[in-house]
Amino acid sequence: MNDKISKTLAFKLGALLAAMPLTANITPEQRGLEIAVEVDLRDTGFGDTKAEMEMILANRHGEKSQRQMAMRTLEVEGDGDKTLITFDQPRDVKGTAFLSFTHKEGPDDQWLYLPALKRVKRIASNNKSGPFVGSEFAYEDLSSQEVEKYTYKFIRDEEVDGAPFHVIERYPVDRKSGYTRQVVWVDRNRYIVTQIDFYDRKDELLKTLAFEDYQQYLDKFWRADRMMMVNHQTGKQTELLWSDYQFGNDYTSRDFDQRSLQNAR
């Protein structure tokens, strides 16, 4: 609740600052935060979602392998979201499930369900920079994007193919992050992220993530049907194709606990 107020305050403050004459001193840091808060605010209140995800991994020779999973998300007010991912393909990992409680600050809580043993295993969660199921997505790329996880800096406004964008940089607060910075393109009309450039610990360009085919749900929330992650250093890439997005599933925290992790398919 407090967080909600602080978010709203920050937003109002941002709006106020934006309305002031240009002579007033808005630092690029304040302007960057303002944009990040607006992006976050426009996606606040989605409640819960359920979607199917197809992951296509390709190496530099173009050899492909495919994974199929389903993802449920519960928005948690004042903290990071809860997610439950169940695997369907490849078949040898079918039934494996992954439960994650993300937090605005500090490490996430993560559990893995191994169907062969029917075992739930709490796993260490300081692997943020590690690859998620062998893909080019790190855990931190897929976990819920909270304003508090970064500090920000406004870089410039620009037009790409006639469409207006804000370009901001964000710097991970968590020292376990695999990145020094991320350059983020924000669509100025819809306040959605369309591209992220990831810079590694040596500040060299590591990956680019492009969000494509955004669809709007409940007349408010935008979700990309396709995400393309390209690793510039290894030539590998991972494509995520989302389908069957459903909002308003009436999920509660009971749908994201140890028991539901064991029963999930």
Add this chain to the structure above:
Amino acid sequence: MKTIFEAKKVWWLLGLLSAAPATILASEWSGYLTAEIRAFERSPLDGEQKGGASAAAIFESEFYQEWNDGDQALEFTPYFRIDSHDEERDLIDIRELSYLHVHEDWEFRVGISKVFWGVAESQHLVDTINQTDLVANPDGEDKLGQPMAQAVYVSRYGDFSAFVLPYFRERTFPGREGRLRSIPWVDTDNPIYESSDEDAHVDFAFRWFNVIGDFDIGLHYFRGTSRDPGFIPEGDSSGRAVLRPYYQQMDQVGLDLQYTKEGWLWKLEALGRETSTDRYSAMVGGFEYTIYGLFGSSMDLGLLTEVHLDSRGLAAPTPFNRDVFAGGRLTWNDDADTSLIAGAFYDPDSGSTLGRVEWERRLKNSYKLEIEAQKLTNIDPRDLFFSLRRDSFLQIAISRYY
């Protein structure tokens, strides 16, 4: 009359299934077929054991059907295994045939099922409900299906589970011609039960589980037939020496606890058990530490150490009376999910060592190759593994998943 009634019910159920709208139904078959070859380093110790490499085929299939977004579900998992050398390794089992009903904070499961308790890696001490299918793999990870009725109440104070277990499953042991067995072998055709109800004794169990911050805590109480048999040496019908498994009644309390902090997992399992002839405690505890992004790669290395203790000391009828386990798990994090697990049990009293290596990798999208080796060295005559001292082996398995 009764059978007709039952048959009617089945038809009614089938009719219901086919009539239900597709949107609330999700049913599917999945499973695998494995071909496995096991080659032993040395010829067998006992002349009755068959020498040479053995081959086995394993087929497991799962049928899953759910209703109302998984609030009701039916699971059926038959399991078949056939072995070239040891007929005791041939098995038809129902690993799962259960119906799940979830109603808000309550869950009910009825049928044959599997339940896992515990946190440790090198031994599953407190994992009590299901019997071990020891011939599937000597590591004891495979379990037989257990008939049960289970009720779970989920609350803010944790999950409370109650189990009624109306039928007992005997442990599987290698037969006369098989390897990796005791000498003399275990005569599974003639078990002895302490209870006059034998395998129809109704067992009960209760468990509480909760997550409190960085701690995952489980406590249980079990009353009924011990899944771990004792052995009584006797002659079989042809006068050959055998060990008859002896299943006692027991009362058991147990704890499993994990503390998770950054890359560290601290683990403890402990139990106290009372039978008509014995009262003892046992524990396994240790840590797992994972180094992520080994040497700047995307590989992870998990380091694992666990200590095993049993209050009965050298007299304990378990190989884990006073042992130390140390091992590592290397995960490639590649698209083939390649992993290598290596570890060894060491008994400081006798110097006996059992080492194990497991490597696996997915091939294409639906095959998996698994290579496993077990090596016993310096086995002391007092050690329970003494009769396995010539049974170090290499196993290669290829599985097709669908």
